Structure formats: C-alpha cells, structure tokens
Amino acid sequence: MMKMLGLFEKLGDNALYYVNQAGRMGIFLFYSVVSVFRPPYKIFPTVRQIYIIGTLSIFVILFTGAFTGMVLGLQGYHTLRKFGAQGLLGSAVALSLIRELGPVLAALMVTGRAGSAICAEIGIMRISEQIDALECMAIDPHRFIMAPKFMAGIISLPLLTAIFDVTGILGGYVVGVKLLGANEGAYFSSMYKDVEFEDIYMGFVKSLCFGLLIIWISASKGYYVHLERGGGFGAEGVSITTTNAVVLCSVAILLFDYFLTSVLL
Amino acid sequence: MNAQPVVRLIDVWKSFDSQPILKGVNLSLMEGKTTVIVGASGQGKTLIIKHILGLIRPDSGKVLFYGKEINSVSKKELMEIRMNFGVLFQNAALFDSMTVFDNVALPLRERTKKSGEEIKKTVHEKLVMMDLEGSDDKYPAQLSGGMRKRVGLARALVLEPRIIFFDEPTSGLDVAKSNEIYRVFFRTQQKLGYTAVIVSHDVPKILKLADYVALLHDGVIHGCLTPEEFQLSQEPLIREYVETTMGPLYSSETEEEL
Numbered sequence: 181m182m183k184m185l186g187l188f189e190k191l192g193d194n195a196l197y198y199v200n201q202a203g204r205m206g207i208f209l210f211y212s213v214v215s216v217f218r219p220p221y222k223i224f225p226t227v228r229q230i231y232i233i234g235t236l237s238i239f240v241i242l243f244t245g246a247f248t249g250m251v252l253g254l255q256g257y258h259t260l261r262k263f264g265a266q267g268l269l270g271s272a273v274a275l276s277l278i279r280e281l282g283p284v285l286a287a288l289m290v291t292g293r294a295g296s297a298i299c300a301e302i303g304i305m306r307i308s309e310q311i312d313a314l315e316c317m318a319i320d321p322h323r324f325i326m327a328p329k330f331m332a333g334i335i336s337l338p339l340l341t342a343i344f345d346v347t348g349i350l351g352g353y354v355v356g357v358k359l360l361g362a363n364e365g366a367y368f369s370s371m372y373k374d375v376e377f378e379d380i381y382m383g384f385v386k387s388l389c390f391g392l393l394i395i396w397i398s399a400s401k402g403y404y405v406h407l408e409r410g411g412g413f414g415a416e417g418v419s420i421t422t423t424n425a426v427v428l429c430s431v432a433i434l435l436f437d438y439f440l441t442s443v444l445l
Numbered sequence: 446m447n448a449q450p451v452v453r454l455i456d457v458w459k460s461f462d463s464q465p466i467l468k469g470v471n472l473s474l475m476e477g478k479t480t481v482i483v484g485a486s487g488q489g490k491t492l493i494i495k496h497i498l499g500l501i502r503p504d505s506g507k508v509l510f511y512g513k514e515i516n517s518v519s520k521k522e523l524m525e526i527r528m529n530f531g532v533l534f535q536n537a538a539l540f541d542s543m544t545v546f547d548n549v550a551l552p553l554r555e556r557t558k559k560s561g562e563e564i565k566k567t568v569h570e571k572l573v574m575m576d577l578e579g580s581d582d583k584y585p586a587q588l589s590g591g592m593r594k595r596v597g598l599a600r601a602l603v604l605e606p607r608i609i610f611f612d613e614p615t616s617g618l619d620v621a622k623s624n625e626i627y628r629v630f631f632r633t634q635q636k637l638g639y640t641a642v643i644v645s646h647d648v649p650k651i652l653k654l655a656d657y658v659a660l661l662h663d664g665v666i667h668g669c670l671t672p673e674e675f676q677l678s679q680e681p682l683i684r685e686y687v688e689t690t691m692g693p694l695y696s697s698e699t700e701e702e703l
C-alpha cells in the first residue's frame with residue numbers, strides 16, 4: 181500500500197514537473213515572439229546572430245548536404261536500375277531532399293552546432309545572474325537576448341536548407357551521372373518535370389518551423405536552467421541541460437516532421 | 446523633511462528546502478535615506494535585496510513599492526518600477542562577453558536615446574569616477590575582483606537611479622579604494638538624493654554613510670535605528686554585534702554611561 185502511494189506520488193511529481201515545464205516554455209515562446217515584433221527592431225544584433233547561427237553553419241551544411249546527395253544518388257541509381265527507371269534519378273534525389281532530408285538534416289545539424297551553443301550561453305548567463313541583472317536594469321531579456329536569436333533562426337534555417345538541397349542535388353549528380361553513368365539530360369529534365377511548387381513550399385514551411393523550434397527549445401532550456409530537474413548546479417547543470425536541450429530538439433524535429441508532412445500532404 | 450517609505454517589507458517569510466531563512470522580515474526604506482543592512486554571513490541579506498528587486502517571491506508576506514505589491518504587478522509595471530533601480534550584485538554579475546565599456550554603456554544604449562558621443566562621454570565619466578580609466582576594452586574575466594566590483598558600481602550608477610541596491614560594494618577593495626568609493630557614494634547621494642540600500646560587512650566605516658542601520662539576525666530584522674542609536678543600543682543582539690565588529694572601545698564607553 182505504501183509502495184503504491186509512493187508510486188503515485190512519483191507519477192504525480194513527474195506529471196507536475198512536465199506540465200510546469202511545458203507551461204513556462206509556452207510563456208517563454210509567447211514573450212519572445214511578441215518581442216520580435218515590438219519596435220525598435222534589433223537589426224545589428226540580429227545580423228550578428230544570423231552570422232553565428234547561419235553563416236558559421238554553412239560549411240557543415242555543405243559537407244553533409246553533398247554526402248547526403250551522393251548517397252541518394254548511389255542508392256537511388258541501384259534501386260531505380262532494377263526497374264529500368266534510371267531516368268527518374270534526378271527527380272528522386274531532388275524530391276527526397278527538398279521534401280524531407282533537406283529540412284530535417286539541416287535542422288539536426290543546426291541543433292548540434294547552434295542549438296547547443298545557444299542553450300549553454302543563456303544557461304551560463306542565468307547561473308551567473310546576468311539575466312537577473314538585465315531584468316533589474318529594466319531591460320527585457322526576451323527583447324535583448326531572445327528576439328535576435330529567434331529572428332536569426334527563422335531567417336537562417338530556410339536559407340541553410342536551400343543550400344543543403346542544392347549541394348545535395350549536385351552531389352547526386354556527381355555520383356549518379358558522372359560516376360555511375362546515368363543520363364545527364366534525364367537527371368535534370370526529370371527534376372524540372374516532377375518538382376512542383378508544393379514540394380518547395382513544404383520544404384520551406386518545414387525549415388521555418390524547425391528554425392523556430394530549435395531556437396525555442398534551446399533558448400528556453402537555457403533560460404530555465406535553474407529549474408531543470410536532475411540538472412545539478414553550475415557548470416554541470418548547464419552541461420546536463422544542454423544535452424537535454426539537444427535531445428529534445430532532435431526528437432521534436434522528427435516528431436514535427438511527421439506531423440507537418442501529414443498536414444501539408 | 447518628512448520621509449515616506451519607498452519600499453516596505455511586511456512579514457516576509459522565505460524557506461529553501463523547508464529550511465526557513467527569512468522569518469518575518471519587516472523593513473521600511475525611507476525616501477532619500479540610506480539604509481544599511483548588516484548581519485553575519487549567510488543570514489539572508491542578499492535574499493532580502495532579491496525580494497525587493499522582485500527576483501524572488503516570498504512564501505508569505507508582502508513587498509510593497511510605494512504601496513504597490515511588487516509580485517502582483519504586470520510585467521510592464523514591474524519594468525517601470527525597475528527603471529528607477531541601480532543594482533550592484535554581490536558577484537557584480539557583469540556581462541562576461543562584453544567589454545567593460547559595453548557593460549557600462551548597455552543601460553544607456555537600451556534605455557535612453559543618447560547619441561554615441563554622449564554615451565561615450567557619460568561612460569568615461571563614470572569609469573574615471575571609479576578609477577577605471579584605461580580598462581575600457583578589457584573583458585570582465587581579465588579584471589581583478591575589486592575592479593569587477595567597481596565596473597558593477599559604474600554600471601549601477603550610470604543612469605542616475607533613484608533607488609540603489611549595493612550588495613557589499615566594498616568587499617574585495619583595499620582601504621584607500623573603499624574610502625574613495627564611500628566618498629563617491631556620499632557625493633552622488635548629495636547630488637541625486639537617491640534612496641539607498643547597502644549591504645555591508647564594513648562596520649564601523651559604513652555607518653558614516655548610513656541614515657538607518659538594520660541588523661539581520663536569525664531571519665528577523667532587529668532595529669532599524671540611526672547609527673548613533675545603533676551603536677548605543679542596549680538590545681543584547683545589537684550590542685553583541687557592535688562589540689564584536691567594533692571592538693571593546695565602544696562597549697566600555699557604554700558601560701561608563703551606565
């Protein structure tokens with residue numbers, strides 16, 4: 181009986197914690213998004229964040245994009261050859277990149293590079309009382325720290341995804357056409373024929389949502405690092421919270437990907 | 446001059462992990478006056494300041510700012526209240542990825558419409574006042590502990606606040622520097638007429654600045670007295686504190702009077 185009570189207590193505790201966390205993350209998102217739209221706009225800090233989140237991610241995106249495209253070319257060519265449909269290689273590579281892999285993989289890369297950095301940065305600001313100091317100076321941390329990051333995330337992710345898609349398509353071209361000898365003309369013409377506006381639109385919406393999701397989760401995890409359970413304190417607290425943020429981001433990206441696909445299809 | 450309370454704490458209780466720290470704190474901060482909070486380490490002095498700043502909610506009791514409860518006002522109102530604050534945290538809480546100059550300039554940039562030139566001038570004024578010229582481009586990690594404190598003070602004073610909260614402004618400073626800081630406080634207080642709360646272990650020197658002294662002991666404020674009354678108080682706790690911090694000199698004086 182006592183054991184049962186203990187179990188229920190734990191369950192209730194857990195439930196409360198997660199409801200609480202969801203609540204504060206919701207409030208966090210609300211305040212941050214509102215502050216993005218409130219003038220005066222923070223143009224210079226936003227550009228700086230675009231540099232940190234976007235520009236500095238380009239190399240990773242180019243690299244992973246190229247290899248993803250290359251493996252798609254390789255796999256696609258061998259699979260399509262079984263049906264004698266090598267001519268469709270171009271559209272197969274392009275569609276899988278534009279609709280799925282581009283947004284998802286670019287988002288996962290940015291999570292690893294920028295999401296973790298954002299969480300750690302804000303977490304350290306929290307534990308060293310810098311966020312309290314901002315509040316006491318009547319400077320809204322949402323406006324001052326979060327708004328530029330949110331703007332930058334929403335602007336960067338679609339652009340990075342576009343870069344990912346293009347390098348991927350070129351990677352597929354190198355492997356499929358140059359290495360394996362698929363028809364060069366067919367590679368591009370099938371792409372022209374089969375890729376429609378809806379496909380690009382879907383990729384665009386996804387990357388936009390992922391951009392928001394990454395910044396939201398990593399920034400709010402950092403912002404509430406002192407409330408993170410099992411987080412410990414100080415440096416270890418920040419490190420555990422950062423790990424949690426990256427895991428949650430990645431899971432959320434894949435969940436949302438399914439959700440968005442089913443809505444947009 | 447009939448001073449009215451700017452901030453009032455009424456029966457504030459706060460526990461951490463069911464260990465009570467503040468056990469019914471009552472304190473009024475008078476307009477234009479300097480209140481010094483003293484007390485042993487770990488008694489909750491910093492905690493009291495954080496309650497007044499609205500960073501921590503009391504378990505029970507009220508924190509009133511001009512009669513308004515600081516924990517139940519809207520975010521916007523809280524912001525407006527904090528416009529009047531100048532705060533030095535115990536650890537200075539400088540923005541560690543910004544230079545000294547940017548740290549001090551930040552309130553001006555975010556809260557005023559001053560031009561770059563004016564900002565530069567004001568910031569340099571404050572840095573000179575804190576004896577920090579030449580450290581503009583350093584980062585907080587490159588400063589000594591005492592320098593960090595002084596940057597924190599410069600940042601707290603840069604907007605000419607109406608209420609200041611200084612948590613141990615002179616800990617970590619040498620005697621000459623801390624005397625200089627006290628002189629700066631005195632002059633700025635004369636000029637701005639601000640209300641001040643200073644937490645300090647620097648008794649008896651800090652008493653020269655104080656209009657009121659409050660002793661925090663065991664979660665309760667003992668006496669919010671003028672420095673003279675405080676030093677001569679017969680209340681055992683205050684007397685013990687005065688004796689331990691100022692030596693037997695004072696106690697023999699009071700004994701002679703008896």
Ligand SMILES: Nc1ncnc2c1ncn2[C@@H]1O[C@H](COP(=O)(O)OP(=O)(O)OP(=O)(O)O)[C@@H](O)[C@H]1O
Pocket residue numbers: 461466484485486487488489490491492493535
């Ligand atoms: N966030 C917190 N969680 C748990 N306990 C806390 C927290 N903040 C403060 N305390 C406890 O409250 C007590 C008072 O802390 P506070 O920092 O106010 O002391 P203080 O009077 O400022 O001491 P000092 O003179 O050394 O600065 C301490 O025992 C501390 O352990």
Ligand SMILES: [Mg+2]
Pocket residue numbers: 490491492535612
């Ligand atoms: Mg303290």
